[in-house]
Amino acid sequence: MIEQDLSLVAATLYRAGYTEPRLRQFWGADIAGALVRNNAAPAIHFCQKVLEYAETPTSEVRQHRREAKQHKWEVQQHEESEQPVSFDQHLAALAMLFHFHREVGTETVRAALGEKAFDTAVGSGLIVTDNHDATSNEDDTVNGDGMRDAEARAPSRVSAPFAVTPYDLPVGIPRGFRPGDENLYLVSDHGTLTNPNVLDGDFVLGLGGAGRTLVSLTPRDRVGISADIGTGCGIQAMLLARHSDRVIATDISERALHLTGLSARLNGATNIELRAGSMLEPLTEPVDLLVSNPPFVITPRTTVTTFDYRDAGMTGDRVVRSLFTALPGHLRPGGRSVCLGNWETTSAVDAGPETWVTDEETSVLVIEREALDPVAYAETWIRDGGIPRAGDDWNAATAAWMDDFASRDVTEVVFGYVIMEKSGSGVEPAAGNDAPTIADTAAAGHPGTDEHPGTAELPGQRSRAFKTRVRTTSAIANNPHGLAQFVTTTFALRSWLASASAEEIANTVFTRSPDLVEHRHHVPGESDPSSITLEQGIGFGQAFDLDTALAGFVSVADGSLSMRQTAVALAQLLDVNPTALEDQLIAQVRQLVAAGALLPVNGEKQE
Secondary structure, X not given: OXXXXXXXXXXXXXXXXXXXXXXXXXXXXXXXXXXXXXXXHHXXXXXXXXXXXXXXXXXXXXXXXXXXXXXXXXXXXXXHHHOOOOHHHHHHHHHHHHHOOOOEEHHHHHHHHOHHXXXXXXXXXXOEEOOOOOOOOOOOOEOOOOOEHHHHOOOOEEEOOOEEEEEEOOOOOOOOOOOOOOEXXXXXXXXXXXXXXXXXXXXXXXXXXXXXXXXXXXXXXXXXXXXXXXXXXXXXXXXXXXXXXXXXXXXXXXXXXXXXXXXXXXXXXXOEEEEEOOOXXXXXXXXXXXXXXXXXXXXXXXXXXOOOOOEOOOOOOHHXXXXXXXXXXXXXXXXXXXXXXXXXXXXXXXXXXXXXXXXXXXXXXXXXXXXXXXXXXXXXXXXXXXXXXXXXXXXXXXXXHHHHHHHOOEXXXXXXXXXXXXXXXXXXXXXXXXXXXXXXXXXXXXXXXXXXXOOOOOOOOXXXXXXXXXXXXXXXXXXXXXXXXXXXXXXXXXXXXXXXXXXXXHOOEXXXXXXXXXXXXXXOOOOOOOEEEEEOOOOOOOEEXXXXXXXXXXXXXXXXXXXXXXXXHHHHHHOOOHHHHHXXXXXXXXXXXXXXXXXXXXXXXXX
């Protein structure tokens, strides 16, 4: 367990305004946009301008120092105490130090943090001093101004060997009511935002796009034991600690575990256990919830530099294959997992991770979000490693990647989400947990129960595991209850569909999701639409092409009539065979239910 407490440092950073929302307000939307594009120069320039007054001694201050030496007065150690330092200057100093990897005046940082928090940060290694200050030393020589050389030097400065980055918690993450509970501080290595050189192999990545995606996908109901496999900087473990009795964080990198430990101490997370080892090897007990942003980047084994945080040292997509294949054996009955990954597609085989999991009691939902051709994939990850474009290293790495993919006849590399649940009685909620679970949750944002607004109960009990893969590359829509709630809902809906017969579908009452919008396109002068599209306002913002019959069904899906009753009425209206129309609608309704656009209503089925 983690014992040393750095929460005072975190509380001081929070009071100083070192948070994501305050920093965006501090330097404005234009500079914030540049940071999103991995361009720190505007923000650094802005902070430097703010700090100019604080760290440039006035002529009066310099004269006071000379007089102090001439009269053997005690020289004040706090260089910046001669002039006030504003709140903005404190914030600029902290951003320059922890976010932009710049040296900052010792006393400016000391004033921003306070004496105790400053000393704690130094003692923990979050801040490193330059081992010289403006104090006198008997070995120093005296210059023409009557000052010793040590005093003639610039004021002492400090640096931060690690990035300490604020993170504003998204919707759905459990939080308390104390100031700062909506914020985390993450310790990682300084990356390509501020480092123009090629990164080291043991580099520990901070919170990137993939990490944020995994945060948004993870269900947040209370569990007993959770695990973060390949923890990196520890972001997933920090968040799991908020709704787990116990968290196990594993990583092959001792450096990553050390930085995760610092993050845990900053955030007061005392229920995290750090274990060294590759992937699932250190996990000796089954868990209720497992998450992983594994080192899934497919890398040619001939490259000079490999990175622990993204490359597990295996050929092709073997690392995610081995992870997903073994994962069900580490889940308790009712346990769930949420993972990210890359996998290869060849011209001969169109199969994904759903085919790798052979455990018959585990349901698998694979959501493919992006597919890149081999050249684009290589370019993405060579650039990510900090290799300058068009140089010899760039060209050599590109050749290695292309040859590696060609050796396996790879046509595209897919990035996606892999969500699993092991069948069982479900995760037993801890006392006081009021969050809906996957077993009783329907779509967030839909009409719900009195106990859990925004959710609804599903009819019947699912009894059959499913394994399916879908490709959804549209932009993620607005999810007021969080993307994890939506994905949890669609997982439950697919589980119900796996055991629902055609007869059950026909006799079920459905209601449409209230976020749906219908678009009708007309040729000028024509009364009938040439196409009808249904678009989701939540989830992945999917769009569905509708024919006249399905559009009619969706328009009256208000929880009043069963699908069969509606099909009979539509058949009369459209003058078609009712049995044929019912069969058609059953298949179409299954697709819309799986996407969360239609919801089965719990209760008695109408004949």
